[in-house]
Amino acid sequence: MLDHGSAAVYCIPDGRRSRRGKIIVTRGAADHLTARQLELVLRHERVHLAARHDRLVQRSLALAEALPLLPFFGVAHQEIADLAEMHADDGIGTEDGPELASALLQLAVMTPSRVPSGALAATGGATLARARRLVQPQPPLRRMTTGLIVAAIVGTSAAPALLTAYSGGESGFTHACCSRPALFS
Structure with a gap:
């Protein structure tokens, strides 16, 4: 728990080979989310850690920064980050989708807080599109x-x-x- 008034929940992975890490919750987030919403957001962050999303996101960012003249890599990085967020959302059961969507939107509209470089935040990616996807899931x-x-x-x-x-x-x-045509016949 980080004693800070802004609302943020994010994870910081431990080491290169570990699937563990630290999940940071600010006092502002804990004060504004219900116990159930906080539980769902924490599960979302645990999926990030277990799936090692940080590695995918950091590698795509490195390519985007190393090759700025090729805009494909910048777009690819943003899409990979968004997909990592959606994958973490999918770690929450369909029945809890609307409650997670509500938590994500609350975190997004409260005092935004920057997260450390390399951290994955619950409100990362296209939060509104993710919330819509959680509330109205599409059949596979x-x-x-x-x-x-x-x-x-x-x-x-x-x-x-x-x-x-x-x-x-x-x-x-x-x-x-x-x-x-033949040059010489």
Whole structure:
């Protein structure tokens, strides 16, 4: 418990190989959340520690900072951080989703507090979108839909290589723009 008036709950991992760490709760957060909300937020933080989300988030941040001219890595870092938060939210049962959403929104609108570098906060990521997701969870995709999505991704990824291999042989696959007239007959 950190004796501070601002509202924050976050975790700081212990060491590189440990799945343990410290969960910090400020006095402001403890005073404004119900006992049930605080319990759910603490479970959220324990999921972060158990899943080692800090490693994913820190590595993506390192890439984003090392390659600032490639905006992809900055976007990827933000998406990875948001997904880590959603994964920690998913560690809470569906029946407790609305209560966790309420706690997250309360923490987000109370006096915001900066958390230390490397810490993962309960209000990290897109809090409003996460709260909406917790209150109105979407049913999981059916196996057929998942299979079609995977097939589309694999097909799209493999298409350039397949076209190159197919057009490189004596298959007759040519286009008028690619044919060259003989220089010497």
